């Protein structure tokens with residue numbers, strides 16, 4: 001049993017041995033040595049500074065839709081930005097300002113309701129703004145990075161920084177924001193009638209639902225689409241669609257998703273990913289890049 005003594009004087013509730021599985025979509029993996037949900041930026045800053053002083057590694061978990069937690073868990077501090085200050089969404093025409101803990105779907109909906117266009121095609125993507133910015137979440141109509149004008153972060157040393165222009169870089173499913181804790185961002189959008197935007201968003205929602213595995217929440221996207229192809233079609237062509245390891249299997253409805261059953265272990269998911277990747281490489285000479293991040 002770990003003790004959170006080194007955080008006791010901060011006035012921030014820090015839990016120990018927090019099971020992380022329930023904070024992820026896949027529902028697998030071990031515990032975090034320390035875990036907290038700071039109420040605001042001040043509380044978060046205290047925790048980040050203390051972790052820096054004591055050399056405790058720190059990670060943020062957003063919606064947990066793109067992480068696979070190892071069975072050994074994480075030997076450090078995991079924070080979730082669930083406090084109201086982190087989840088704020090406000091229209092400042094023609095921009096939307098959103099906290100890193102806000103769900104992407106809520107930000108998209110708020111933009112549409114405010115008559116601000118540019119995010120509708122991201123509507124079906126699970127997770128938070130923070131996770132979406134780190135991995136440059138993308139849908140059919142583009143990625144979130146295209147809309148980002150400014151990002152406020154807390155550095156690992158506990159200093160607030162506002163990044164914009166050439167300080168920001170976004171590429172396919174990647175950004176240079178993985179060195180800090182994202183606090184909020186400003187997304188630049190365009191004015192359009194609410195009715196038009198609502199219809200576009202609903203259409204996109206239906207398309208996304210049809211393409212994603214249905215009937216379960218215990219899923220994750222396995223690989224990124226390589227240029228000119230899709231990971232799903234390559235997995236199907238290679239014959240890896242039938243693969244099952246323990247209680248983890250390739251989704252029947254979409255070959256690029258892994259689905260877990262109750263009692264699945266993190267190692268089952270990991271082995272399945274390795275086997276699928278190896279089969280695609282062996283049969284089709286394509287090396288797939290993992291989408292999901294392994295902790």
Ligand SMILES: Cc1cc2nc3c(=O)[nH]c(=O)nc-3n(C[C@H](O)[C@H](O)[C@H](O)COP(=O)(O)OP(=O)(O)OC[C@H]3O[C@@H](n4cnc5c(N)ncnc54)[C@H](O)[C@@H]3O)c2cc1C
Pocket residue numbers: 025059060061062063064065066067081100101124125126127128129130131132133134135136137138139177178180181182183212213219220221293
């Ligand atoms: C059913 C399903 C469909 C999906 N469809 C798509 C899709 O169409 N397009 C797409 O791009 N992705 C898709 N994904 C993948 C995933 O939803 C995205 O990558 C999403 O943006 C992850 O957000 P999250 O909040 O869940 O991040 P998490 O999984 O919680 O974390 C992902 C990474 O972001 C970091 N992070 C999170 N918040 C912060 C923060 N505030 N500051 C610093 N780092 C932070 C974490 O430390 C971690 O490194 C899909 C996943 C699923 C399960």
